[in-house]
Amino acid sequence: MNPKVKVRLRILAILTTLIWMIVIFRFSMDTGTSSHELSDLCVRIFNKAVYSFTGKDLTISITPEHYALIELFFRKLAHMSIYFVLSINVMIVLFTFNIKMSLKMFISALFCFLYALSDEFHQMFVDGRGASFTDCLIDTSGALLGIIAALILYCILYTLMTKYQKRKGLIKGAYD
Structure with a gap:
């Protein structure tokens, strides 16, 4: 991938991740009544x-x-869904770095788990809400599902891109 494109993709992915983190934070600001x-x-x-x-x-x-x-x-399900999306965003950021896939998965899971912990801590200070480690685990399970989905999408896109490049004569040998 072109280095300029990679940097642009990284910046865009970081921005969408930050925006999604703000969305999660805003949901956590809802009082117990409005959340209900x-x-x-x-x-x-x-x-x-x-x-x-x-x-x-x-x-x-x-x-x-x-x-x-x-x-x-x-x-x-809402808890799982918002962390599902967060982990996909984090994985997209990590796809722009040349590190092992297993490390990308670990970083994404750890990041989402720590953000879930901070989110639950934040809810302790919101009227009618409280912290729940169970919710943190539910958030993390949604993140793990998101990591799996990101890997599947990555494999599909990588395969399509490789086939396209081979057809255009940019690479040789793979995917005959």
Whole structure:
């Protein structure tokens, strides 16, 4: 890859990573009440989707305890999702450096874990919120899934790029 393109990609990837970290921080600033309202909105949208496909209203069909479990599931899925995206961003940054893939994966996982810890620490100071090491582990599991997704995308793009370069006569021998 052209060194100038690599530097531009690195800068862009760092900027998108920082922006995503700010998004996570902003979500952590939500009070317990507004965070609960956002989760409740997601569950209501899910309930409407279930109703349109099955004709069943979850608020009537299941117990309040089970409905609360659905909301908890959406909250934890949100944790996983935002760290899934963060780890992909971090991996893109790391793809612009010439270091071993295993080290890239480790750095990304460690970075996301430490950011999750700092995020949970930050929530200790937000009204109606608290720190949860379990949430930190859920965040990290989302990050690990993101690392896997980034590796799959990297392999696909690398294969396509190599085939393209071979077809254009830029490289010889690989992927006959």
